[in-house]
Amino acid sequence: MTVMTNIADVSMRSPAEVCRPTDMGGARATRHSFARQLIRKMSLDHWTIRRTVFELDDLGRGTAAYEISASQDQFLTLALFSQVISEDARTDRVIAERWDVTGALVEGSLDAGAIEDLRSHVTVQEEGRAMPSTVIWGRANRSVRFFDQVVNDLAAGRQPNADILGLSPYLLRSTAFYSNGKFGMRDFEGFAAEHVLAVPYRAHMIAAWLFREFSLDLAEHCARAKNPGAASFDEEWARYFGLGNATGLGLVPYVVNHPEILDAWLWSREFPLATALDREDRPSSEPVFTVATLLERIAAYLRQQGPDEPVPFTSGERLAESIDPMSALVREYVDFGTMNSTATATPWRTLHDAADRAGPEVRGIVATVITELTGDLDSEVEASLVRVEDRHVDPKWRIGHLRDAIGRDYSWIDEFDFSDSSQTDRFWFTSATSEEPRRGCTGSDEGLDMQHGVNVAEEIHNLRESVASLPSDLTVAEFLVSQPRFRAAVARVQKVGPLRFGELRANLRSSGFLPLNPQRLQLAVYGMDNYNPQSTDWLRVTLFSGAPRVADINAGTADDDWMFPLRPESNHRAESAGKA
Incomplete structure (x- = not known):
């Protein structure tokens, strides 16, 4: 596990705040999100990307490949296979x-024969098997709402109609990215520390970014097939579209089952934030200008989202109104050196406190903006993401020590009264029909005996009850011989309890638990935005909206300031014929 040497000097928010689902429900992507990390890495290290294959028919069916040169001896290729499937076959389901599009990210270059070998496996996904050099398999579908309309607009010589776009602007929507040994793919643990793919989720982000690039190339190709004089996307539109994604319940068990990763993800957000809150920036300094500019931009971004309420989240219009007072505080600081008429040496802590009082979503926005000041921590945060997961029981512990650890690290479970049936009226299971996680109703739905082990609060509560009257000098080994069902709970206390941000402080078996909140936190860590809930259990989002494209990376002009992209105003602007 990576240990940060200067953590003791920084006062981070408490786990009681950070690990609450309600706080997670206000999360936004930051400069340390995986998507931003990738774009910076490509830009700073001068990666080059070539589209080596682009053999598509008029409907966009065929093959494409993008080759990446990350260094003199590290090459990657994404091979893509495109078709047009029927509407009844187009679904986000695992089954x-x-x-419409499947792809494989492979180490090294690929010749025509290798690409053909990939086709027979990648296009059938679960039914195929990967070559050993494969690191990612992905798949995506064309947007039913946007793809054909955008193609028609370009074919007519004009830019897309912004009025048709909702909260999530995309042309392709990804439905899965598989990796890490699945179907025979390479295990990430085999990468040396200096390898470009050694950073967690780096490979996934590369594949997703190139899927997004292909979506734009595909739309322009289909438009030119309709009309050789079709328009190409102008720069604003080319960057505005991202890669769509629809995310469901599966994210929640993931962070429960991988607490070391949850701890790393939350640390990657809270440590930079805490560092920024302690800054002492003068009213006329560049950081103050940066914060002021970003607050104005995100207010405009949110207003473009309009008054529609993405329940349970807040409409963009109302959120923008809540950001206005935050901007006013910064303007006051610029003009008078005060906030709320009080002099302050740490303006960002004052601003963050005001945002915290306004609610989780406002706090999340302000935290994202303030964290933009921590570019000096980029490398340190990236290094912190590599963690070792361990769930081995230490049998030598004494029961007295175990009781003390539960009291110290799990006092938060006292919020839940497990004698109240409402605290256990839900259970989690995997549907045999959809092969996806679901929540069932205790007492009426089948599957309770096959439930997922996500009920951490309940299990630790039961463990505490079981050891309450046992002799303090009894060993954990002796206890588990007679009570083996508590092995996982004991290991949890021993290995996860000491982690600062390792536990989601919630009772997942309660009907009051809202999965969207931790889902949003995870999506923000990835770098996604445009959160558009479709129910209490799943939502649509966009990744890489506003991000630089391949041409920007190759030209060395990619910038790192692409958060909160504004929707282009050039609705249906006519383009000159022949633009390509």
Whole structure:
């Protein structure tokens, strides 16, 4: 596990705040999100990307490949296979059997023969097997709402109609990215520390970014097939579209089952924030200008989202109104050196406190903006993401020590009264029909005996009850011989309890638990935005909206300031014929 040497000098928010689902429900992507990390890495290290294959028919069916040169001896290729499937076959479900686009990210270069070998496996996904050099398999579908309309607009010589776009602007929507040994792919643990793919989720972000690039190339190709004089995307539109994603319940068990990763993800947000809150920036300094500019931009971004309420989250219009007072505080600081008429040496802590009082979503926005000041921590945060997961029981512990650890690290479970049936009226299971996680109703739905082990609060509560009257000098080994069902709970206390941000402080078996909140936190860590809930259990989002494209990376002009992209105003602007 990576240990940060200067953590003791920084006062981070408490786990009681950070690990609450309600706080997670206000999360936004930051400069340390995986997507931003990738774009910076490509830009700073001068990666080059070539589209080596682009053999598509008029409907966009065929093959494409993008080759990445990350260094003199590290090459990657994304091979993509495109088709047009029927509407009844187009689904986000794991059990889908056909997709508009499938792809494989492979180490090294690929010749025509290798690409053909990939085709027979990648296009059938679960039914195929990967070559050993494969690191990612992905799949995506064309947007039913946007793709054809955007193609028609370009074919007519004009830019897309912004009025048709909702909260999530995309042309392709990814439905899965598989990796790490699945289907025979390479295990990430085999990468040396200096390898470009050694950073967690780096490979996934590369694949997703190139899927997004292909979506734009595909739309322009289909438009030119309709009309050789079709328009190409102008720069604003080319960057505005991201890669769509629809995310469901599966994210929640993931962070429960991988607490070391949850701890790393939350640390990657809270440590930079805490460092920024202690800054002493003068009213006329560049950081103050940066914060003021970003607050104005995100207010405009939110207003473009309009008054529609993405329940349970807040509409963009109302959120923008809540950001205005935050901007006013910064303007006051610029003009008078005060906030709320009081002099302050740490303006960002004052601003963050005001945002915290306004609610989780406002706090999340302000935290994202303030964290933008921590570019000096980029490398340190990236290094902190590599963690070792360990769930071995230490049998030598004494029961007295175990009781003390539960009291110290798990006092938060006292919030839940497990004698109240409402605290256990839900359970989590995997549907045999959809092959996806679901929540069932205790007492009426089948599957309780096959439930997922996500009920951490309940299990630690039961463990505490079981050891309450045992002799303090009894060993954990002796206890588990007679009570083996508590092995996982004991290991949890021993290995996860000491982690600062390792536990989601919630009772997942309560009907009052809202999965969207931790889902949003995870999506923010990835770098996604445009949160558009479709129910209490799943939502649509966009990744890489506003991000630089391949041409920007190759030209060395990619910038790192692409958060909160504004929707282009050039609705249906006519383009000159022949633009390509």
